[in-house]
Amino acid sequence: MTAVAPLRRVEQCMGTVFSIDVRDPVVDPAEIEDVVRWLHWVDATFSTYQPGSQVSRLGRGELTVADCAPEVGEILDRCERLGRDTGGYFSAYPLGVLDPSGVVKGWAIEQASDRLRRAGSTSHCVNGGGDVQCAGDAEPGQPWRVGIAHPLRPGDLAAVVTGTDVAVATSGTAERGAHVIDPHTSRPAQALASLTLVGRHLTDVDAYATAAFAMGPAARDWVEQMPGIEGFAVALDGTTWRTDGLQVGT
Amino acid sequence: MKRVLLSVTGTVLGLVALLSFKSQGQPLVSGALPSAGLPASAGSSAPAGTGQSSAAPPNPTGSTSPASTISKSYLGQAIQTQYGVVQVKLTVSGTKITNVSFTQLTAYDGRSQEINSQAAPILLQETLTAQSAQIDTVSGASYTTDGYVQSLQSALDQAGIK
Numbered sequence: 001m002t003a004v005a006p007l008r009r010v011e012q013c014m015g016t017v018f019s020i021d022v023r024d025p026v027v028d029p030a031e032i033e034d035v036v037r038w039l040h041w042v043d044a045t046f047s048t049y050q051p052g053s054q055v056s057r058l059g060r061g062e063l064t065v066a067d068c069a070p071e072v073g074e075i076l077d078r079c080e081r082l083g084r085d086t087g088g089y090f091s092a093y094p095l096g097v098l099d100p101s102g103v104v105k106g107w108a109i110e111q112a113s114d115r116l117r118r119a120g121s122t123s124h125c126v127n128g129g130g131d132v133q134c135a136g137d138a139e140p141g142q143p144w145r146v147g148i149a150h151p152l153r154p155g156d157l158a159a160v161v162t163g164t165d166v167a168v169a170t171s172g173t174a175e176r177g178a179h180v181i182d183p184h185t186s187r188p189a190q191a192l193a194s195l196t197l198v199g200r201h202l203t204d205v206d207a208y209a210t211a212a213f214a215m216g217p218a219a220r221d222w223v224e225q226m227p228g229i230e231g232f233a234v235a236l237d238g239t240t241w242r243t244d245g246l247q248v249g250t
Numbered sequence: 251m252k253r254v255l256l257s258v259t260g261t262v263l264g265l266v267a268l269l270s271f272k273s274q275g276q277p278l279v280s281g282a283l284p285s286a287g288l289p290a291s292a293g294s295s296a297p298a299g300t301g302q303s304s305a306a307p308p309n310p311t312g313s314t315s316p317a318s319t320i321s322k323s324y325l326g327q328a329i330q331t332q333y334g335v336v337q338v339k340l341t342v343s344g345t346k347i348t349n350v351s352f353t354q355l356t357a358y359d360g361r362s363q364e365i366n367s368q369a370a371p372i373l374l375q376e377t378l379t380a381q382s383a384q385i386d387t388v389s390g391a392s393y394t395t396d397g398y399v400q401s402l403q404s405a406l407d408q409a410g411i412k
Contacts, residue, residue, distance in 0.1 A: 019387070021387065125387050127387045127388070130389050131389065132387050132388075134386075134387075143372075144386050144387070145384060145386050146385065146388070146389050147385035147387070148389055149389065149390030151390075157388075160385055161372070161389075162372045168389040170389045172390070196389060246372075247372050248372070249372040
C-alpha cells in the first residue's frame with residue numbers, strides 16, 4: 001500500500017483563512033495554486049472593504065452590472081433567489097448598501113471545490129473561515145469528520161458532523177460579536193449562539209445559515225422544512241437542538 | 251482486493267442510508283451506531299453487491315494520472331436491493347481506491363433518483379475536545395485570523411502529513 005501525502009495549502013484571503021486539503025494524488029499542485037489565485041481574484045472583485053473593487057464601484061453607481069465581470073451578475077441573481085428562499089432574511093443589501101458578502105465566500109469555496117474536481121480530485125476539503133465544502137470521502141470508506149466549534153466554550157467542539165460530499169456552514173456570534181444583521185430590523189440577530197447547517201452545496205448552505213441565524217427562534221422550523229438541509233444549533237443558554245433528519249451516531 | 255470489497259460494502263450501506271435520509275422523520279437516538287437505522291436485511295444486500303462487483307468484467311477506462319500508476323475504472327453489476335437498483339463505479343490507482351461513484355440508483359418506488367454519492371450526514375454529539383475528536387476540519391462562526399479555530403486548523407494542517 002503506497003501512502004500518498006495529501007496536499008495542504010493554507011492562504012489568507014477575504015479577511016480570513018482558507019485551507020485546501022486534497023487527499024487524492026491525481027491533482028497537480030499547480031492546479032491548487034490556480035485555485036488560490038482565483039480566490040484572490042474573487043476577493044479583489046467582490047470586496048466591500050476595497051473602494052476600487054467592482055462591487056464597491058457598482059454600489060456607488062460608477063459601474064453597471066454589465067460593466068462588471070459576469071460572476072458579479074451571477075452573484076446578484078443568486079442573492080435574489082436566496083432572498084426569495086428565505087423570506088427576505090437573506091439580502092444583498094443588509095444595511096441598505098450593496099454587500100453580497102453573505103454569499104460570496106460560500107460560493108467561492110464551492111467553486112474552488114468544483115475547480116479541484118475538474119482537475120481530477122475526488123477527495124478534498126476546502127475550508128474558508130469555518131465554512132466547509134467536502135468532496136467525496138476523507139479516505140476511501142471514511143466520511144469527512146467536520147468538528148463544530150463550540151460557540152460558548154472556546155477550544156471545545158459542540159459536535160462532529162460526518163458525511164460524504166458534505167457542505168457545512170456555521171453562523172454565529174462566537175468570534176466576531178454580533179455581526180449577523182436581521183435585514184427586517186437592521187439590528188443584530190442574537191437568539192442563538194451558533195447555527196450550523198449541513199447540506200450538499202455550500203453556496204446555499206452558507207447563505208441559508210446566515211439567514212436562518214437571523215431568524216432566531218424561527219430558524220428551527222424553517223430549516224426543518226428545507227429539503228436537503230439539516231441543522232444543529234447551540235442556544236445562548238448552552239442548550240442545543242437539531243433537525244429530525246440529522247441522525248445522531250457515536 | 252479484500253479492501254476493495256469492504257469499501258464497496260461500506261459505500262452501499264451509506265447509499266442505503268441515503269435513501270432514508272430525511273424521508274422517515276425518525277432520528278436515531280443518541281448512542282446508536284450510524285448504520286443502526288438500516289433494517290437487518292440490508293446486510294444481506296451488501297454481500298450480494300460486493301460479489302457481483304468483483305464478478306463483473308473489468309472495464310478499464312485508461313489512465314487519468316500522469317504518474318506511472320495507472321488508474322482504472324471498474325463498473326459493478328447493477329444490483330437489485332429492497333431499496334432499489336444500485337450500480338457502482340470504482341476507480342483504482344494501483345492498489346488504492348481513488349473513487350467510488352454511483353452510475354445508477356433507482357429508489358424502491360421506481361422513481362429515478364439523482365445520481366449522488368452523498369451519504370446521510372451524521373451528527374456525533376458527545377463531550378468532545380478538539381484534540382480527541384479526530385476531525386479533518388472545523389466549522390465555526392466566522393473566525394478572524396487570530397481566532398482559536400485558525401490555530402486548530404493550522405495544527406490539523408500540520409498533522410495531515412502522513
